[in-house]
Amino acid sequence: ENTLGAAAAQSGRYFGTAIASGKLGDSTYTGIASREFNMVTAENEMKIDATEPQRGQFNFSNADRVYNWAVQNGKKVRGHTLAWYSQQPGWMQSLSGSSLRQAMIDHINGVMAHYKGKIAQWDVVNEAFADGNSGGRRDSNLQRTGNDWIEVAFRTARAADSSAKLCYNDYNIENWNWAKTQGVYNMVRDFKSRGVPIDCVGFQSHFNSGSPYDSNFRTTLQNFAALGVDVAITELDIQGASASTYANVVNDCLAVSRCLGITVWGVRDSDSWRSDQSPLLFDNNGNKKSAYSSVLNAL
Numbered sequence: 001e002n003t004l005g006a007a008a009a010q011s012g013r014y015f016g017t018a019i020a021s022g023k024l025g026d027s028t029y030t031g032i033a034s035r036e037f038n039m040v041t042a043e044n045e046m047k048i049d050a051t052e053p054q055r056g057q058f059n060f061s062n063a064d065r066v067y068n069w070a071v072q073n074g075k076k077v078r079g080h081t082l083a084w085y086s087q088q089p090g091w092m093q094s095l096s097g098s099s100l101r102q103a104m105i106d107h108i109n110g111v112m113a114h115y116k117g118k119i120a121q122w123d124v125v126n127e128a129f130a131d132g133n134s135g136g137r138r139d140s141n142l143q144r145t146g147n148d149w150i151e152v153a154f155r156t157a158r159a160a161d162s163s164a165k166l167c168y169n170d171y172n173i174e175n176w177n178w179a180k181t182q183g184v185y186n187m188v189r190d191f192k193s194r195g196v197p198i199d200c201v202g203f204q205s206h207f208n209s210g211s212p213y214d215s216n217f218r219t220t221l222q223n224f225a226a227l228g229v230d231v232a233i234t235e236l237d238i239q240g241a242s243a244s245t246y247a248n249v250v251n252d253c254l255a256v257s258r259c260l261g262i263t264v265w266g267v268r269d270s271d272s273w274r275s276d277q278s279p280l281l282f283d284n285n286g287n288k289k290s291a292y293s294s295v296l297n298a299l
C-alpha cells in the first residue's frame with residue numbers, strides 16, 4: 001500500500017490526523033490529508049469553548065466544517081473532547097459545585113446529540129490525572145465537583161450515544177513506570193469492575209525530551225488492553241521525528257490486537273502545535289520526511 005491509511009487498513013486499523021478548520025482552504029494541506037489519512041480528529045473545534053460558547057447555546061459551525069470535510073472525503077471521526085479542565089468557555093470556568101456538574105452533563109448531552117451515531121470514538125474525559133509522582137487526579141474545577149465526575153461523564157455519554165466508543169484520553173501515560181500511568185490504569189480497572197461504561201483509552205503520545213518514548217509503551221498498551229478496553233494512539237508527535245522512534249510506536253500498536261489505530265497531531269511540521277520541534281511526518285512544504293517512509297514500512 002502507498003498511503004498511511006491504506007497501509008493501516010491492512011490490519012483493520014486506521015491512521016488519522018488532527019485537522020484544523022481554518023486550514024481547509026489550503027489545498028496542499030487538504031491534498032495530503034485526504035490522500036494519506038482515514039481518521040480525523042478536530043484539533044480544537046469540538047472542544048467545550050468552541051461548541052458551547054454561551055451556556056446552553058451550542059455552536060457547531062467549525063466542528064461541522066471538520067466533520068463534513070472528513071465524511072465527504074471518506075474518513076471516520078474521533079470526537080475530542082467533552083469534559084476537560086482546559087479550553088473551557090468563560091462561563092464554565094466561573095462555575096463550581098452542582099451547577100458545574102450539571103453544566104458538564106448538559107454539555108455532553110448537547111454535543112453528543114448533535115453527532116449521535118456519527119462518531120467512531122469520543123474522548124469523553126481528557127487529561128484528568130496529575131503529572132508527577134502522586135498518581136492522583138489533577139486539581140480542576142471539574143475535579144472539585146467530586147471524585148465521581150469522571151464516571152458521571154462516562155455514564156452520561158453512554159446514555160447519549162450508545163454507538164460511539166467512549167475513551168479516556170491523556171498524556172504521559174505511555175511509560176508503564178510512571179505514577180500517572182498507574183493512576184489511570186487503576187481507574188480503568190475500577191471502572192471495568194464496577195460496570196462504568198468505558199471502551200477505550202487514548203494515549204496522546206506527545207513524545208519529547210522531557211517525556212521521551214520508552215520501549216515499555218508496548219507493555220502499557222498490553223496491560224490496559226488486558227483490562228478489557230481498546231487502546232488508541234491519539235495525538236502522536238515526536239520531537240525531531242526520529243524515523244526509528246516512529247517505527248517503534250507503530251510496531252507497538254501493531255503488537256496489540258486491541259490497538260485500534262494511530263492519529264498524528266497534525267499534517268505538516270508547520271501545522272503542529274509544537275512546530276519548533278518538527279515533530280510530524282511531512283515538512284513545512286508538504287514533502288514526506290524520513291519518518292513517513294519509516295511509518296509506512298512498519299504498517
Ligand code: XIL
Pocket residue numbers: 043044126204235273
Ligand atoms: C492543542 C492544539 O493542538 C492547539 O492548537 C491548542 O492551542 C491547544 O490544544 N492535548 C490535547 C489536545 O488533548 O487537545 C491539545 O491540542 C494538545 C494536548
